[in-house]
Amino acid sequence: MSPIRESVTMCNMRIDKIEKFFSGASLLENHPRWIVGILVAVILSLEVILPNEYIVGYGYIVPILFANYRINSRWGKWITVIAVCLTLLYCFDIEDLQLAQISQMVFFNRILAVCALMISYFLSIKVRSYSELAANFQAKLIVQSRLGEIKTDFTASLVHDLQNPLFGAIETINTFLLGDFGAVTTEQKHALEVMSRAHKTSIHNLQTILETCHNDNHGLYLNYQISNLELIATDAIDTLINLATNRQVQIELVNESTTSQVECDRGKIDRVFTNLLLNAINQSPPQSKIVVSIGEESTQYLVRVIDCGRGIKTEDLPHIFAKFYQGSIGRRAKSAGLGLYLARQIIEAHGGTIEVEAKVEKGVTFLFTLPKIASEA
Incomplete structure (x- = not known):
């Protein structure tokens, strides 16, 4: 060998x-x-x-x-x-x-x-x-993690399947409004516009449900960028101005800050303004006004959304930001009870706070703060 x-x-x-x-x-x-x-x-x-x-x-x-x-x-x-x-x-x-x-x-x-x-x-x-x-x-x-993923996937599929026919219905209504199927009377135009707004509200609620479910299971991801807080508020108001006009509600924006530059996730903060304004419009009686004011302190902005609606009962205040919670005072429009819950998620993720001041029949004031510079956390 x-x-x-x-x-x-x-x-x-x-x-x-x-x-x-x-x-x-x-x-x-x-x-x-x-x-x-x-x-x-x-x-x-x-x-x-x-x-x-x-x-x-x-x-x-x-x-x-x-x-x-x-x-x-x-x-x-x-x-x-x-x-x-x-x-x-x-x-x-x-x-x-x-x-x-x-x-x-x-x-x-x-x-x-x-x-x-x-x-x-x-x-x-x-x-x-x-x-x-x-x-x-x-x-x-x-x-629980696996169930959360299944829940998110199911919700996403459900929202997708429900949104498609709503988008199709909105496009069909817009075609009617343009007169492609013949002349539309004033009464018919008003009815079609109401239907279109109802479908858009349904789409907004579906997107809120999906976003809330995703945040609960996977956390809230923020894409920080330098934005103008007044422009974000203006965009949200422009999105809802037709709804407010049809409800005979006026929206006024008051900017008392010397500068409106803020480091935030623009899309998420726009969602906060939209949710708070929708809540205010749904609560406000005709011929009333909603005021959106922007103030500032040394390191943060203070934003108030003030309406003249029916207010909130004292016993409802501790639960107003809870998931699926709806106050005991009747609303003109029902929602999924997730708009304020999602607003709180977004504001707290930015390092701010959100609270409510309200009395029955004396309106509601939502106040939230935003740091001018994003937190390192």
């Missing part, structure tokens, strides 16, 4: 030995009772061989912990009993059944070893129970 071939053979033999060693370790790992038995036998042998002054009872802690963790508490209990008995046994002269001639220090050390064994047993039971609770909690988190 050539030297090279011989070297390769030797290497293969060593590799086989290593694999056998690890396979044996794996075998022991799959048979924890054997491990416990071997450990107890080794410690017992040391107890027999060594003089009484050598206290090896602390070594029983390892099989106790291993038995409780890998097998069950019953095994751990019996091993603890055996370990305590063996540790105390060597305090006695077995032939005369009397205390052996050992020093007080050795005796008390053995008593301490017994206490340590019992404490280890009870602590290992606690650790096992906590580990089981942690495993169950982790499993629940995984299930």
